[in-house]
Amino acid sequence: MKNIIVGTAGHIDHGKTTLVKALTGTDTDRLIEEKKRGITIDLGFAYFQLPSQRRAAIIDVPGHEKFIKNMLAGVGGIDIVLLVIAADEGFMPQTQEHLDILTILEVKKGIVVLTKTDLAEEEWLHFVEEEIQEKIAGTFLENAPFVRVSAKTGTGIMQLTELVDKMTEETETRNNKIPFRIPIDRVFSVIGFGTVITGTQIEGVANIGDAVSILPMGTNAKIRNIQVHGKNVQTSYAGQRVAVNLANVKKEDIKRGNVLAEYNSMHSTMMLDVKVNLLKNSKRIIDNRTRLRLYHGTSEILCRIVLLDKDELRPGESCYAQLRLEEEMVSKMGDHFVLRFYSPLETIGGGMILDPNPSKHRRFKEETIEELKIKEEGSSEDVVEKVIKRFSSALENTAFYAKQTGLGETTIEKLITPLIEQRVIIRFLDNILIHYIFLDELEEKIINIINKYHQSNPLRQGISKEELRNKVIPKAKTKLFDEFLEYFIALDTIKQVDNSIALKNHEIEFSVEHKKIYNELTNSFTNAGFQPPSIEEIFKNAKNQKNYQEMLHLLTEKGELIKINEEFYIHVNYYNKAIELLKQYIKENKEISLGQFRDLLNTTRKYALPLLEYFDQNKVTKRLGEKRILY
Known part of the structure; x- marks a missing residue:
């Protein structure tokens, strides 16, 4: 069944609360001061049964300018607004401000309710209706129905109820397929139950037992109980007024303006990219970095507006802007907001959030403006592509992009399918989504780093994977970086040589000196057999130790030498011969001692012991006391 939120709007003392009581039987003035002064100061909430048996929630808002x-x-979070205008006073200043706010927030449907009609003659009522029609021309209420009511006599109440019911059928169904979100408007404590928050569930589905976050603080809690229309339920849906009993959180840790959301589904932010529209009837010209009040959901936050494509914003004009906030908040792409002047308090405009978590922008940058246009006017697929392009270097997965766009993981999966097929983005390990433009940049960076490495290390086959990862993109996990390398190897851009990465056409070229050192070392190790020269002996007469070190590294990489430890290398032929002799001896004698191995190789303990220890480490042999057996 469709869930509907009805809201009142209009000037102070025009009968909004009395109308709500006539519709629902509930007096929404709950504060002592409200009773005393006879005006609504804070929000009031009630429910009423529609002829179709639907139950609609109704929010009664204050009309006084001090309580905007x-x-x-x-x-x-309202679906249908009742613009309440008293017949004896007509269209008033707060009527206009409320209408402006509703227009900014893009409320789609409404009814003009003329109250206190028992106090006016027919001629006057006709005059007031004509005046109202002029005032609402060009707004979403231009073709809205008018209903004359009197709470005193009951006139028009049933007609209004039937009209709300009919309009309910025409309202859009809210999205229950994305993570739930509830801007909090009240918080209190109930003895024996603990902390309770109330709000309008604007998105998604919430269940008892769900893990939740209170944002922007990031406090985690669990749903203990849910009430809708005053009744306990297991599940609540978008479009319902809800009361949620939370476990593991104190009342003092929550306030109006916070958001209750599915655990780990939203980011807090200190900046917003927005499209701003200044009201035609605003008295203000907004300069760059003007301090303003931002209203979003149930929150009020001070901010400065950075105009990105204008030097100033005049009444009736629009522009792209970045709002730099004075405290953290949470929002989603596509959310609407209202702006009021810092002082004196005046509603000046509002707009739509295009990016809820942007980086800081420079003004008048064409690329930035173009991206914001796509986010404003483009399809969801365009938006997802742009967001993935922007965050590719962060190596984020589908869950992150669902959170960033507010579209939900299922929707993200549907939107990226054609993008993957069109080779716009590519999916890697753990659902990491990467834009091909970033891959091109990554490829160029890898090539440049490997090329520099080849120039600095002419005797090396290539750079190690780990060193390359740390220089290119250290935040990448080893498995993910290996997958990147496999991708570029498949493109024939780079190649893997043993455990190193090299450019596709790279081959080691020896200089005259390199050839001399190569021959010297290979001859030395070949002739030495099982008593190879130490590093100290190799470097003793070396004019350029680095060249000798590099040649040792190369011979080891190519497998011509085996590095036993920091001081001991052996030619591969003698290494293999040692293993062959060792295995043959143990097969015949079941075990071997250090002395027996020394004699077997006709060498000394100095060389035999490191070799045996190396065999132990590499699971060729296993030490048992003073003897060794095959592993």
């Missing part, structure tokens, strides 16, 4: 902040906290 509270009004804004209530209207963000």
Whole structure:
């Protein structure tokens, strides 16, 4: 069944609360001060049964200009607005401000409700309706139905209820397929139950037992109980007024303006990329870096506006901007917001969030403006591509992009399928999504680093994978980086030589000196047999120790020498001969001692012991006391 939130709007003392009571039987003025002063100060909530047996929640907002902040906290999640205008006063200043706010927030449907009609003559009512029609021309209420009501006599109440019911059928169904989100408008404690928050569930599905986060603080909790329309339920859905009993969190740790969301589904931010529209009737010209008040969900946050494509913003104009916030908040792409002047308090405009977690932008940068246009006007597929392009270097997965865009993982999967087929993005290990543009940049970086390595190390076959990873993209896990390398090897850009990575056409070229050192070392180790020269002996007469070190490394990489330890290398032929003699001896004698191995090789303990220890480490032999057996 479709869930609907109805909200009131209108000037102070025009009968909003009385109308709600006539519709629902509930007096939403709950504060002592509200009773005393006869005006609504904070939000009120009630429920009423529609003729179709649907139950709609209704939010009663304050009309006084001093309480616009509270009004804004209530209207963000409504589907249908009742614009309440008293017949004896007509269209008033707060009527206009409320209408402006509703327009900014892109409320789609509404009914103009003329209250206190028992106090006016027919001629006057007709005059007031004409005036209202002029005021709402060009707004979403231009073709809205008018209903005359009197809470005192009951006139029009049933007609209004039937009209709300009919309009309910035409409202869009909210998205229950993405992580749930509830901007918090009230928090209190119930003896025996603990902390309870209330709010309008604007997205998704919540269940008892779900892990949740209270944002932007990042406090984690668990849902203990849920109430909808005053009744306990197992599950709540988008479009419902809900009360959620939370476990593992204190009332003092939560306030209006916070957001209850599915665990790990949203990021907090200190900046927003937005499209801003300044009201035509605004009295303000907004300069770059003007300090403003931002209203989003149930929160109010101070910010400075950085105009990205204009020097100033005049009434009726629009522009792209970045809002730099004075405290953290959470939002999603596509959310709407309202802006008010810092002082004096005036509603000046609002707009839509295009990027809820941007990097800091320079003004008048064409690339930035073009990206924001795509985010504003492009398809969801365009938006996902741009976001993946932007965050490819962060090596993020589908869950991150679902959180970043607010589209949900299932939707992200559907949107990336054609992008993968078109070779716009590619999926790697652990669902890491990478844009091909970033892959091209990564390839260029890898080639440059390997090329520099070849120039600095002419006797090396290539750079080790780990050294390359640390120089190219250290945040990448080893397995992911190996997958990147496999991708570029398949493209025939680079090659793997043993455990090193080299450019595709790289071959080691010996200089005259290199050839001399090569011959000297290979002859020395070949002739020495099982008593090879030590490193100290090799370097003793060397004019350029680095060249000798590099040649030793190369001979080891190529497998011509085996490095036993830091001081002991042996020619591969003698190494293999040692293993052959060792295995044959143990097969015949079942075991071998250090002395027996020494005599077998006709060498000394100095060489025999390191060789045996090397065999132990590499599981050729296994030591048992003073003897060794085959592993």
